[in-house]
Amino acid sequence: MSENYKxxxxxxxxxxxxxxxxxxxxxNCLFCYCPLYLLKDECGGDYKIxxxxxxxxxxxxxxxxxxxxxxxxxxxxxxERGSDF
Numbered sequence: 001m002s003e004n005y006k007x008x009x010x011x012x013x014x015x016x017x018x019x020x021x022x023x024x025x026x027x028n029c030l031f032c033y034c035p036l037y038l039l040k041d042e043c044g045g046d047y048k049i050x051x052x053x054x055x056x057x058x059x060x061x062x063x064x065x066x067x068x069x070x071x072x073x074x075x076x077x078x079x080e081r082g083s084d085f
Contacts (some may be wrong), residue, residue, distance in 0.1 A: 006030070006068035021060045025067065031062035036074050038081070 008030040010016060017027040034056060036043040045059040062071055 007065075009029070017063070018059065019060050019063055021058075022064050024033060026065045028063050028065065029068045029073055031067060033071075034062040035078055036062065038078055039074065040075070044070075 007028050008053065009027060010029045010032075013029065016029070017024055017028075018032075021031040022028075034043070034045070035058050037054065037056065038074065040054065043061075045056060045061055047056045061067060
């Protein structure tokens with residue numbers, strides 16, 4: 001069974017790659033907007049708070065080669081808390 005749906009690249013994007021720390025050929029654009037952002041401090045990513053706003057510019061969790069499995073494992077929490085956002 002194909003698992004191509006777990007990886008997508010958009011090399012024509014003017015920001016590609018938008019985060020440092022992942023090799024360009026392994027950079028996954030599938031979660032361009034990270035759905036785990038909504039989990040605030042429980043997302044598990046490498047973020048910092050900048051002027052009261054969550055800054056994910058140094059985070060590679062949704063973009064590395066294991067990103068699909070990581071994000072999907074946390075989506076149940078996002079869905080459960082959906083009404084809290």
